[in-house]
Amino acid sequence: MSLLQIKELGLEISGRPILKKVSLQIEKGKVLGLVGESGSGKSMTALSVMKLLPEGSDLSGQISFDGTDLTNLDETSMCHLRGDDIGMVFQEPMTALNPLKTIGEQIAEGIRLHRGATTSEAMHLAADILEQVGLPSDQHMLSRYPHELSGGQRQRVVIAIACALKPKLLIADEPTTALDVTIQAQILDLLRTLVTENDMALLLISHDLGVVADMADTLTILRDGKVMESGDAVDVLTNRRHPYTEQLAEASSHVPERSAPPVLASEAQMAGIAPLLSVDKIVCDYPGKRLGIFRKSSPFRAVDSVSFDIFPGQTMALVGESGCGKSTLGRCLLGLHRQSAGELHFDGVSLSDDNNEQQTDARKHMQIVFQDPYGSFNPRHRVARLVAEPLFRSPHLSAVEKDERICQALESVGLDRSDRFKYIHEFSGGQRQRLAIARALVSRPKLIIADEPVSALDVSLRAQILDLLSELRDKLQIAYLFISHDLTVVQAICDEVLVMRSGKFVEHGPVEKIFLDPQEDYTRELLAAAPNLEKYLHERTAQTSDKRD
């Protein structure tokens, strides 16, 4: 019998149906991948198993865990199960830990509670578990606070807490979404080891088919609270019988079509084309922390003397892990952050000097698209006013001309003219990102700096936005600086890649060369860590056929 068996699980929250007859099962020592886009009900399925649902929830169906029916279990018995037999790992490791307690206390807490162990015994056990999750188990580590750890270390601690009592089932809700790719690979490795060593079952919730293809034995795909397809992971993802599976798989490895060949620096230089943006040894510092009234620590160098060119119509990718300085560099180019040294030329105009008219005119042709489609608009203004913002630098336009520009921009991103009278909350995430692009387009820019423009979107929306960006590039000859940590996206849309680490460029070259023949260790590491659906499927099919032979 399966360890966890969910039969026809239904969930309504204040009368709104969230889950509709969801059935799934997990065997001991196996990994079930639960995949779906945002709002599909995958987190709610996990919370139903834990019985940690919000108020006003109405649960129907059957959840049986290790022979007991959880649906009728009271809160006290659930408390015994939670943390002891079922552990849970959340997406955001910072908010999942109590900032006021040392990690030792937090791991020991569950052990004391469930096992009745004394504080010193619990601390000993906590040290063992830290070792198991790959953290140094000395006293020093146990007495540290969450803010003293890196994101990856924090997630290890969260996993340690969840696995402290060797649960039979571990539920991991997007455990690596907030982490860098290299850290993600490490955490996934850790989870895999824990599953085999402890013969534990893992319910892995993810939106990333790549991660699931790498990890899961079986797979369940959810959409709008309904199970679309379930079965053996490799089988489901290779054969793609259900149209939605096909759609998801296609979207997550989507490559937009392009009419023009990629613009490469070497070719452009040979043809004598002047670069659109030329960056020469630029340095960005953050002021140091204040130590006293008159004392400051030395400034933090976020971008350390980097140089590159972007040619008209070229899509340049800037990749690196969080904190490597890629966003700071983008902001510096836009004049949002003052550069400490170096030269910036855009469209033949120097942007490094003090303000002058030429510069204002040039800056008009450089725009930005942000990552968060929710935070990048003032909720109090109508779309027309939001989109028209960059036209501030074109005061000669009449009201009618401005309105026409707004309409054109909206239409070019696939929205309707009449949308300009709406407020931002009337739009979905994907539509908001289209609006963000419309806002960037309205001043007819030559360069758009896109800072993680698709990272916050579901895969199918991501594919649409990438198509849109690519289409606009072909039609309007716009150059992009595409800041991203997602190498699949970069490979799909970019011409050249800059790999950045600790404020410096590690490697620079055409996409194909970097992806097929990386020269630097760091680039190789990044590429190896990036989840790739096709690669994993290929590997795993090869493994199974090997076993058969």
Next chain:
Amino acid sequence: MSGPSQSAELDDWGWPAFARRALRSRSFVIGAAIALLVLAIGILSFFWTPYDVTRLVVADRLQSPSSQHWFGTDHFGRDILSMIMVGARNSIAVALVAVGIGMGIGVPLGTWAAAKRGWADDVLMRFNDLIFAFPALLSAVMITAIFGPGIFNAIIAIGIFNIPVFARLSRGAALGFWTREFILAARVAGKGKTRITIEHILPNISNLLIVQGTIQFSLGILAEAGLSYVGLGAQPPQPSWGRMLNEAQTMMSFAPHMAIFPGLAIIITVLGLNMMGDGLRDILDPRLKREN
């Protein structure tokens, strides 16, 4: 990811949403009703009071509440109800102008400091701390003692102590918005800091300012009563709640109504304004809502 949840709360705004939530908040409805009542009484006192508050009828002095004088009369034979009505408009005027001074100077200073950062911010905020470090009422006593007692100086004194409250609040709120992406987008569009503050920052922090304004308003009424009580506020024969309490003090044992009614007036008004402020905070800023 903090973005979506934050803006989801901001999304539901505008008059219909405001009215819908306002009517659901009991403390706002009660508080607003009391505040409106006090305001209406204050306005009414311009046109009509049961008796003339400046007319002394010594024969009628120290009467207990009766059908002629609902709240009784004082030691000069003046009608207490009429005095409370006129006193209401005094209190409201003082508190209103004092909050106006605080907002009018504090908000521009605070938003300017947030936009400017650096030494200007430091200097301004340390100066703020300095004013904060003084007990407000004591310093108000000092100001009115130097410049002479009177309602005008009381207003100035209370107003000055509202400045740092609004400066600090608006700076803190504005700082949070300066890192938001829609502000960055406006900066990329080439807009200056003043324009961004007016177009984007102020509308977004207005909720907080309105809530704080209501609370400062009630504190202003208390401060005015306090100053009048020690004789530094409104001067006779202008009636004022604080001075009425002061005058009643010596007669507490045989004419308690002289203290009870102005005291109740102060308590009810301040309570009403605080309830309205609390209610407004729940309505306008769901992030601050406390779990009940």
